[in-house]
Amino acid sequence: MTTMAADAGAYEAVFDAALAADERIEPRDWMPDEYRASLVRQMAQHAHSEIIGMQPEANWITRAPSLRRKAILMAKVQDEAGHGLYLYSAAETLGTSRDELLDKLHSGRQKYSSIFNYPTLTWADVGAIGWLVDGAAITNQVPLCRCSYGPYARAMVRICKEESFHQRQGYELLLALSRGTEAQHAMAQDAVDRWWWPSLMMFGPPDDASAHSARSMAWKIKRHSNDELRQRFVDICVPQAESLGLTLPDPELRWSEERGHYDFGPIDWDEFREVLRGNGPCNAQRITQRRRAHEEGAWVREAAAAYAAKHGEAQA
Numbered sequence: 295m296t297t298m299a300a301d302a303g304a305y306e307a308v309f310d311a312a313l314a315a316d317e318r319i320e321p322r323d324w325m326p327d328e329y330r331a332s333l334v335r336q337m338a339q340h341a342h343s344e345i346i347g348m349q350p351e352a353n354w355i356t357r358a359p360s361l362r363r364k365a366i367l368m369a370k371v372q373d374e375a376g377h378g379l380y381l382y383s384a385a386e387t388l389g390t391s392r393d394e395l396l397d398k399l400h401s402g403r404q405k406y407s408s409i410f411n412y413p414t415l416t417w418a419d420v421g422a423i424g425w426l427v428d429g430a431a432i433t434n435q436v437p438l439c440r441c442s443y444g445p446y447a448r449a450m451v452r453i454c455k456e457e458s459f460h461q462r463q464g465y466e467l468l469l470a471l472s473r474g475t476e477a478q479h480a481m482a483q484d485a486v487d488r489w490w491w492p493s494l495m496m497f498g499p500p501d502d503a504s505a506h507s508a509r510s511m512a513w514k515i516k517r518h519s520n521d522e523l524r525q526r527f528v529d530i531c532v533p534q535a536e537s538l539g540l541t542l543p544d545p546e547l548r549w550s551e552e553r554g555h556y557d558f559g560p561i562d563w564d565e566f567r568e569v570l571r572g573n574g575p576c577n578a579q580r581i582t583q584r585r586r587a588h589e590e591g592a593w594v595r596e597a598a599a600a601y602a603a604k605h606g607e608a609q610a
């Protein structure tokens with residue numbers, strides 16, 4: 295064995311021991327190239343989802359039905375921008391730059407969550423996104439607070455706290471509509487009917503078709519499989535839908551004594567694949583809007599860089 299190979303073996307043993315002991319891997323620690331690449335892939339996709347996810351809801355800021363609702367929605371959309379920033383910063387600790395990641399998003403080489411390619415047709419969609427989309431995000435993300443990579447895990451702690459507030463505001467909004475007039479109740483039900491199945495798709499492909507799950511779970515990046523988290527989400531939502539006085543659009547949804555979980559009907563994976571291929575209802579609109587926002591924000595980045603350069607010199 296060469297000295298370099300022996301060194302790599304020793305480094306890998308330290309990495310494996312840290313994972314086995316549930317210790318955090320930090321930016322300066324040695325890590326396998328594939329571990330680093332997989333983290334960048336997942337964290338970039340996550341960061342992109344946060345900033346693209348601002349669009350469907352921002353669409354309703356000017357039309358929120360009261361000052362209170364408008365203030366809440368503005369705060370929520372700003373929170374999503376903040377989540378994107380924490381996650382891009384966390385990804386940068388792996389040796390990638392924000393510019394590079396944004397470039398990959400804009401050129402379609404990195405993904406963002408399928409859920410944000412659906413339109414927000416009515417005000418009730420803001421409630422359905424909060425309840426279901428943020429609810430699914432929390433179910434997926436709470437275990438990421440225990441991710442083996444330190445900066446990602448720490449970013450997730452704050453993100454999850456904020457997502458919990460988002461989920462509650464969505465629930466409260468839907469409750470108000472559900473208990474309102476007949477037309478408001480129907481609007482809430484229609485939103486839930488449209489957002490339910492796409493929310494289940496947020497958890498990713500079924501376990502037997504998930505390319506990365508096994509490896510990511512061995513590396514303790516992911517702590518649970520896609521199907522486990524999807525089931526957890528369904529189990530949480532059924533009683534909440536009952537309290538809301540709304541129905542989930544799945545005739546096969548029923549409690550299984552045997553499994554101790556709710557059974558649910560088949561997910562339309564063809565639709566999921568089409569959305570990932572760029573053929574969802576809003577894919578083109580979302581990416582066009584994102585590229586435009588990036589171009590229009592160029593002067594802000596230039597000004598910030600100029601200020602930082604000057605400020606840095608002054609401090610030196």
Ligand code: FAQ
Pocket residue numbers: 335336339340341343344347348374405406407408409423427428431434435495496497498499503504505506507510516520570
């Ligand atoms: N959409 O092998 P797997 C939010 C891709 S944040 C698009 O199972 P993995 C906050 C996957 O990337 C929502 N692509 O992959 C908010 C991979 O493609 P690749 C985002 C998907 O990584 C709320 C391929 O399919 N949350 O909502 C999707 O083990 C309200 C094979 O899949 C996160 O990103 C999908 N749904 O598991 C903001 C959480 N599912 O990379 C605004 C962190 C899978 O080979 C308003 N991410 N793909 O090209 C994760 O936990 C994981 O990455 C999964 C996928 C669970 C999403």
